[in-house]
Amino acid sequence: TDLEVTHWWTSGGEAAAVAEFAKAFDATGNKWIDGAIAGAGSTARPIMVSRLTGGDPMGATQFNHGRQAEELVEAGLLRDLTDVATRENWKEIIKPASLLDSCTVDGKIYCAPVNIHSWQWLWLSNAAFETAGVPVPKNWDEFVAAAPALEKAGIVPLAVGGQAWQAAGAFDVLMVAIAGKDTFNKVFKDKDADVAAGPDMARVFKAAEDARRMSRGTNVQDWNQATNMVITGKAGGQIMGDWAQGEFALAGKVAGKDYTCLPGLGVNEVISTGGDAFYFPVLADEEKSKAQEVLASTLLAPATQVAFNLKKGSLPVRGDVDLAAANDCMKKGLDILAKGNVIEGTDQLLSADSQKQKEDLFSEFFANPSMTPEDAQKRFAAIIASAD
Amino acid sequence: MSDSVTLPAPAATARAGAEPWGAKPRRALSGRNIMLYGTLLVAALYYLLPLYVMIVTSLKGMPEIRLGNIFSPPLEITFEPWAKAWASACTGLNCDGLSRGFWNSVRITVPSTLISILVASVNGYALANWKFRGADIFFTILIVGAFIPYQVMIYPIVIVLREMGIYGTLTGLVIVHTIFGMPILTLLFRNYFSALPEELFKAARIDGAGFWQIYLRIMLPMSLPIFVVAMILQITGIWNDFLFGVVFTRPEVYPMTVQLNNIVNSVQGVKEYNVNMAATLLTGAVPLIVYFVSGRLFVRGIAAGAVKG
Amino acid sequence: MQNSVSIKDLSLSFGAVNVLENLNLDIGDGEFLVLLGSSGCGKSTLLNCIAGLLEPTGGQIFIKNRNVTWEEPKDRGIGMVFQSYALYPQMTVEKNLSFGLQVAKMPRPEIDKRIARATEILQIGPLLKRKPSELSGGQRQRVAIGRALVRDVDVFLFDEPLSNLDAKLRSELRVEIKRLHQSLRNTMIYVTHDQIEALTLADRIAIMKSGVIQQLADPNTIYNAPRNMFVAGFIGSPSMNFLRGEIAGRDGRPVFTTNGVDFALDGYDAAETLRPGRKVVLGVRPEHVSVNGEGAETHQATVDIEEPMGADNLLWLKHAGHTLSVRVGGARRFAPGTAVKLSFDMGLASLFDAETEERI
Amino acid sequence: MQNSVSIKDLSLSFGAVNVLENLNLDIGDGEFLVLLGSSGCGKSTLLNCIAGLLEPTGGQIFIKNRNVTWEEPKDRGIGMVFQSYALYPQMTVEKNLSFGLQVAKMPRPEIDKRIARATEILQIGPLLKRKPSELSGGQRQRVAIGRALVRDVDVFLFDEPLSNLDAKLRSELRVEIKRLHQSLRNTMIYVTHDQIEALTLADRIAIMKSGVIQQLADPNTIYNAPRNMFVAGFIGSPSMNFLRGEIAGRDGRPVFTTNGVDFALDGYDAAETLRPGRKVVLGVRPEHVSVNGEGAETHQATVDIEEPMGADNLLWLKHAGHTLSVRVGGARRFAPGTAVKLSFDMGLASLFDAETEERI
Amino acid sequence: MTGQAHTGRPRRLLRNLSSKIASIPMMLTAVVIFLGGTIWTVVYSFTNSKLLPRANFVGFDQYERLWDAPRWIVSIQNLAIYGALTLVFSLVVGFVLAALMDQKIRFENTFRTIFLYPFALSFIVTGLVWQWILNPEFGVQSVVRALGWTSFTFDPLYNADIVIYGVLIAGLWQGTGLVMCLLLAGLRGIDEDIWKAARVDGIPMWKTYLFIVIPMMRPVFITTLVIIASGIVKVYDLVVAQTSGGPGIASEVPAKYVYDYMFQAQNLGQGFAASTMMLVTVAIIIIPWAYLEFGGRKRV
Ligand SMILES: Nc1ncnc2c1ncn2[C@@H]1O[C@H](COP(=O)(O)OP(=O)(O)OP(=O)(O)O)[C@@H](O)[C@H]1O
Ligand SMILES: Nc1ncnc2c1ncn2[C@@H]1O[C@H](COP(=O)(O)OP(=O)(O)OP(=O)(O)O)[C@@H](O)[C@H]1O
Ligand SMILES: [Mg+2]
Numbered sequence A: 001t002d003l004e005v006t007h008w009w010t011s012g013g014e015a016a017a018v019a020e021f022a023k024a025f026d027a028t029g030n031k032w033i034d035g036a037i038a039g040a041g042s043t044a045r046p047i048m049v050s051r052l053t054g055g056d057p058m059g060a061t062q063f064n065h066g067r068q069a070e071e072l073v074e075a076g077l078l079r080d081l082t083d084v085a086t087r088e089n090w091k092e093i094i095k096p097a098s099l100l101d102s103c104t105v106d107g108k109i110y111c112a113p114v115n116i117h118s119w120q121w122l123w124l125s126n127a128a129f130e131t132a133g134v135p136v137p138k139n140w141d142e143f144v145a146a147a148p149a150l151e152k153a154g155i156v157p158l159a160v161g162g163q164a165w166q167a168a169g170a171f172d173v174l175m176v177a178i179a180g181k182d183t184f185n186k187v188f189k190d191k192d193a194d195v196a197a198g199p200d201m202a203r204v205f206k207a208a209e210d211a212r213r214m215s216r217g218t219n220v221q222d223w224n225q226a227t228n229m230v231i232t233g234k235a236g237g238q239i240m241g242d243w244a245q246g247e248f249a250l251a252g253k254v255a256g257k258d259y260t261c262l263p264g265l266g267v268n269e270v271i272s273t274g275g276d277a278f279y280f281p282v283l284a285d286e287e288k289s290k291a292q293e294v295l296a297s298t299l300l301a302p303a304t305q306v307a308f309n310l311k312k313g314s315l316p317v318r319g320d321v322d323l324a325a326a327n328d329c330m331k332k333g334l335d336i337l338a339k340g341n342v343i344e345g346t347d348q349l350l351s352a353d354s355q356k357q358k359e360d361l362f363s364e365f366f367a368n369p370s371m372t373p374e375d376a377q378k379r380f381a382a383i384i385a386s387a388d
Numbered sequence B: 001m002s003d004s005v006t007l008p009a010p011a012a013t014a015r016a017g018a019e020p021w022g023a024k025p026r027r028a029l030s031g032r033n034i035m036l037y038g039t040l041l042v043a044a045l046y047y048l049l050p051l052y053v054m055i056v057t058s059l060k061g062m063p064e065i066r067l068g069n070i071f072s073p074p075l076e077i078t079f080e081p082w083a084k085a086w087a088s089a090c091t092g093l094n095c096d097g098l099s100r101g102f103w104n105s106v107r108i109t110v111p112s113t114l115i116s117i118l119v120a121s122v123n124g125y126a127l128a129n130w131k132f133r134g135a136d137i138f139f140t141i142l143i144v145g146a147f148i149p150y151q152v153m154i155y156p157i158v159i160v161l162r163e164m165g166i167y168g169t170l171t172g173l174v175i176v177h178t179i180f181g182m183p184i185l186t187l188l189f190r191n192y193f194s195a196l197p198e199e200l201f202k203a204a205r206i207d208g209a210g211f212w213q214i215y216l217r218i219m220l221p222m223s224l225p226i227f228v229v230a231m232i233l234q235i236t237g238i239w240n241d242f243l244f245g246v247v248f249t250r251p252e253v254y255p256m257t258v259q260l261n262n263i264v265n266s267v268q269g270v271k272e273y274n275v276n277m278a279a280t281l282l283t284g285a286v287p288l289i290v291y292f293v294s295g296r297l298f299v300r301g302i303a304a305g306a307v308k309g
Numbered sequence C, D: 001m002q003n004s005v006s007i008k009d010l011s012l013s014f015g016a017v018n019v020l021e022n023l024n025l026d027i028g029d030g031e032f033l034v035l036l037g038s039s040g041c042g043k044s045t046l047l048n049c050i051a052g053l054l055e056p057t058g059g060q061i062f063i064k065n066r067n068v069t070w071e072e073p074k075d076r077g078i079g080m081v082f083q084s085y086a087l088y089p090q091m092t093v094e095k096n097l098s099f100g101l102q103v104a105k106m107p108r109p110e111i112d113k114r115i116a117r118a119t120e121i122l123q124i125g126p127l128l129k130r131k132p133s134e135l136s137g138g139q140r141q142r143v144a145i146g147r148a149l150v151r152d153v154d155v156f157l158f159d160e161p162l163s164n165l166d167a168k169l170r171s172e173l174r175v176e177i178k179r180l181h182q183s184l185r186n187t188m189i190y191v192t193h194d195q196i197e198a199l200t201l202a203d204r205i206a207i208m209k210s211g212v213i214q215q216l217a218d219p220n221t222i223y224n225a226p227r228n229m230f231v232a233g234f235i236g237s238p239s240m241n242f243l244r245g246e247i248a249g250r251d252g253r254p255v256f257t258t259n260g261v262d263f264a265l266d267g268y269d270a271a272e273t274l275r276p277g278r279k280v281v282l283g284v285r286p287e288h289v290s291v292n293g294e295g296a297e298t299h300q301a302t303v304d305i306e307e308p309m310g311a312d313n314l315l316w317l318k319h320a321g322h323t324l325s326v327r328v329g330g331a332r333r334f335a336p337g338t339a340v341k342l343s344f345d346m347g348l349a350s351l352f353d354a355e356t357e358e359r360i
Numbered sequence E: 001m002t003g004q005a006h007t008g009r010p011r012r013l014l015r016n017l018s019s020k021i022a023s024i025p026m027m028l029t030a031v032v033i034f035l036g037g038t039i040w041t042v043v044y045s046f047t048n049s050k051l052l053p054r055a056n057f058v059g060f061d062q063y064e065r066l067w068d069a070p071r072w073i074v075s076i077q078n079l080a081i082y083g084a085l086t087l088v089f090s091l092v093v094g095f096v097l098a099a100l101m102d103q104k105i106r107f108e109n110t111f112r113t114i115f116l117y118p119f120a121l122s123f124i125v126t127g128l129v130w131q132w133i134l135n136p137e138f139g140v141q142s143v144v145r146a147l148g149w150t151s152f153t154f155d156p157l158y159n160a161d162i163v164i165y166g167v168l169i170a171g172l173w174q175g176t177g178l179v180m181c182l183l184l185a186g187l188r189g190i191d192e193d194i195w196k197a198a199r200v201d202g203i204p205m206w207k208t209y210l211f212i213v214i215p216m217m218r219p220v221f222i223t224t225l226v227i228i229a230s231g232i233v234k235v236y237d238l239v240v241a242q243t244s245g246g247p248g249i250a251s252e253v254p255a256k257y258v259y260d261y262m263f264q265a266q267n268l269g270q271g272f273a274a275s276t277m278m279l280v281t282v283a284i285i286i287i288p289w290a291y292l293e294f295g296g297r298k299r300v
């Protein structure tokens, strides 16, 4: 049976990864009709929502799992996968369990998580530090300390691209690293505005101010241009998710030798477990509904998971697979994962609305040196207070 | 620019040397020409600079691009990005580049352009020459409509199309393009038609022509330049449209811009600037050709000789 | 008489400007009506109303006894030559001519025949393939006439159709139009400023002033018995001489007296209704004054200016404080200052009330 | 005489159409030259060349002895009334008149004065605030004249400026233009189709045909001694009667004989150069034929048609196989079929060579 | 004859029937889509709709939040600056180019295509190219510095104070070609005789353009104005592609606010509130203008 699957994985590596899904699905005698649309949020989402509300749903669709799909579930547009999940025993195999929680609404499972992406990485250019004559830092504090030397050498210490999500992401990473997992959860999970306005967070904002100072002169927009600054040694480091690795690999750089990756900024080795999930709209066609079930289980099959995640550069959602082929940094991530040092991603914890407000705040903060950390914290607390 | 008028040489010399005689010769380097072409060339430079960067980049390999000198010509010219953009860039699973959506784009653009221009020009004509009570109220709404961001209207339109049962069809998409083209195009045509001498319209009515005949045989032939402009607007808009093309159709008829978007807009993947540039240039080629070819329709003095007074 | 075009109480205003006011006009079937009037008096506006190109603000229009006030121009059975030509710029001359016929779905051979005929009449054969922008003013005007001529309609509206043609062509076309009218017997409404045209073509002439018809009569009546001073002064070139004075009695018969000079009114039609003392204006056309002729009553005058005009010679005479224009044969020359004797042909003169300016 | 405008070997063609060919014309300072010619003969084209709006393909143009062939219109010191008016559509009448002056940085009071004067002459006072689209045809034409009149230039080019005006206004404006010319003494080149205008206004008249000047002379000469048959037939309305025949000798004196009827050529100027047997054409104007008059030599004829034209009466007479038009006073009426006697005023007749059509 | 005379107009509905039939698409679009859609939008701007429109009314909450958001305020200010400058410059530049193109030049077709091509290229990538060109590291600034003028600074996209002008440079680059085309089409409609009259009157070329030709082109200018203005109000991809609203929120624009909140933040209510504000502003300007423009019975 033909099943149309929409997703926003279109770059080289991503496409190759999706191809693994398709291959596996086609092998079950069905057919994967690809509906790739690049550009997550603003581009792909209205399309998916329109298709759903327009009465012409696709067979399956990628969505950031988490709060974003809740409403679609409530509107009865998405299909309950509990049957498949119980049959395949997802509760057991999916690690960390929080991933499945994000798919659960009122005790029913509505999505199939397929990978884990983590944000908490500091990528450092070994060459840049060499030029500046300082050793490659082992953690955030060393990094901040090394900043003046880098600057003197004409190197931007920290590259932060101009897009809003990069600044907000970097802040979250700083927060986990400096204030710790508990504060993180208090603020984002419990929406505790007092904590958000409290002294722990003040420290984070101070660090963010450092980061802001260190990022002056980045002058690029795209994250990968920022990464490229690290690759070419024009910048000392960048806070970016694990996907940045692809850029280093493509430039022929070797982890450990040319660049260094510090999960959790080398301070608090905790990684978030954001990621992608597939949702399945309610279809009238019996056949297709059957095919949806097949697809759901295919996505989580161990072989598919390995093949997919290796190509995608992300971590698999099940702990029981063997990732011997993973590289250095990825292995570090797997380790942390195995230790259970995980937090949920802000995607899962906050509504997109609050996320956006947060992004607006931090992009402004990072770009505007006249904005004091105190002001920013005040506004941050307000956002947390009104978050739902 | 050697269009100096060739005088019958003997006559010219026979007649008192440098004395002005006959038509004024056009000297290529007159002050006026220097000013004129100078300004045009300077302006052209500003317009061409980004194009230059795009072409140069599209001919470089990625390593060279990472070096970061955007103005330097490619050390080693490679057409691979072009080939890749056209034929092998991947859109999800389908690695056949822009070529995949090309015909879909044509299939979408041709009817959408034609129908939207047709509907709007007839409308503009009705508003300019066959006014009826209340027409202006609708028109005002339409003009205000020109200022509504498209995206805001997506959900209402999805609902309307769903109710009409044409959501997801090509017909639906053509209707959407017609709807969003309507405010600007109607205004364009209405204002143009109302600037044509009213006497012609009167004369045609006396000649017994009705609404449609006047439109087809009098107004239309006199409005070539504005039809060109409308075509430029619509072909460009529809050819480059991405949002409606995906929101209102299904993957099998996705236009080329979906591929372009996918090549260019990957969020987390690796960016291949050279392929991006090549893809953009390739996608822009069709409107560009239309611009160039339609140029001769920009005729001068279209209503010359029509009326006295 | 059956009316072909009949206009009842027609009014039209452009915003605050009232152009036509309660205009009434009945035009017989097959009649050739010439509209004359000063520039801007509303002639074109009237034609446009008849054609249905302007919506009247009040009143009704009937064509062939059918109320067409609200009908489309194309349903009225009219052809029109526009003052501004209104040629289709993108069509060749030939296409301009054939357009209306094609629209009417006339068979091609018939179209060709008609075009050939119009082309011949209008002498535009070599121009058929040109566009209007490549024609001279007069050529454009001829094409505009042609476009109306090829059509076979009940009512033709001609708005100054010959104004930009040379005299020769004009007189040829005048004859052609007359002939056409005689053979087709359709109704013609013809605006012109050329009095020769008006007088030779018209069955009746309507003289308009500021949107009001002053007189509607046959050419002879208009010329010789103008209803009021406006009509009298408007028709004829050079225009009628007006002498202000009053009626006096002389030997029991009324005479016209001005600045102490008396003119017998013997030949005048309405002489018996004239009571002495009434203020009147005497109107005499320049050609009805004879110079050094053998009139019954002669007066002394001196030549002021002489204006030769080819066939004629126009003299400006000074007489009793008035300046009179007088037309004499082109061969009779008078040096300024010459003393001459003049006499009026009272049978062709007009008397107007000085107040109402109406003819007595 | 100093030449104001002088044109040497001017040629102009639109693609394959040769409109002007080697045209030469000298116009004196302060002269009033009228251009007459059949429709489409190139009059407007010539004016456009003089104004610098069309580039000649060959030849030179001098204004005030300066070679201006390549100069911009604005440097030529000309004012022009366009046949198509070419008013600025979005400006009021007043602005149309004043714009050129404002651009020339003329002080406001002076502008106002000039506009007031033009307004008065042209009787467009109430229209000053209107846009051209709100004017009648004749009103537009007057504005077009006004736009030229307000300018103070050496050479005025008028392209059929009065064609759309009523006779009354036209004669008034004619007088005004004449007066203007007399007071300013600038050079005027004036295209018209109205022969009265031509004859009364012109110092000299140039008659054109197909881009070639046929005759350039004062009105009297043009009228009475036309150089060739074209000129003769072109001037005068109704036009000259042409009788084809040949010279014969009678009593040693040349006579003109046609269809067996002889006409003595006694009064004719060039009678001595006429050798018998030469094929010639005799041209006689309608007003130079007298009917039932006391000419030396009378011929029998019958009235065919009678056309009353107000002041005059046009008779079409049948005589010896020819049809002759004859003008008599408007009061002399003849029923068709009446037998009349006619005689020619040979002193005012013209003889043309039948081959060359040149005057003998 | 008088029997059948009736002074009143005949049935209104049937007069001009073809015209009314031909206008049906327009009327439907205007009423169903634009009016209907707008009302729908306005209604839902009073709800707390998130991802899907839901009739959960919350009064003016969305508007209060909107006017409290610094980003919205900045967006409006930016739009004002960007709009005013774009309007002026694209009209001026577009007209000058059109006027130059109208001088019977050679290679007209080539020049026109050059000026117009930016309009044909998707801005996703051309925006990136402008980003590069305006980038101080490897764009114009670095080239000029390499030529020896080392203090030369040109980094409009990375300086919050002038970033909107940086956006303007690219915006003009993209949009003036179309304006030129529109105006060129208008210029081509001007009767040659008008030019002749102006030349005889001795009016210099630029004055002829300014006082005669441009006023004659009023209808085309109105069209152009509406096209430019609607482009300004809707400006979005230009900013996204070049600055994503940055640095910080320095180059945010209202349309971006609308989209971001509708689709990224999934707060439809907020997006609708913002778009309602935009629409109200536009309507306040357009409706009186339309009244003046169409209210009189005169043709444009
Ligand atoms: N653009 C053109 N292309 C070809 N022929 C043209 C063009 N313009 C004018 N002509 C021809 O040139 C001739 C002269 O035109 P012109 O306008 O000078 O005539 P005119 O003497 O002013 O006539 P009229 O009295 O009718 O105004 C005409 O026969 C006309 O057809
Ligand atoms: N749109 C308008 N707005 C205001 N007044 C107008 C408009 N159109 C015409 N008029 C006026 O109406 C009057 C009649 O115009 P019309 O064209 O009928 O005159 P006409 O008799 O044809 O004159 P002409 O002999 O000069 O052509 C004129 O005084 C004119 O100024
Ligand atoms: Mg008129």
Ligand SMILES: [Mg+2]
Binding pocket: C136, C137, C138, D043, D044, D045, D083, D159
């Ligand atoms: Mg002419």
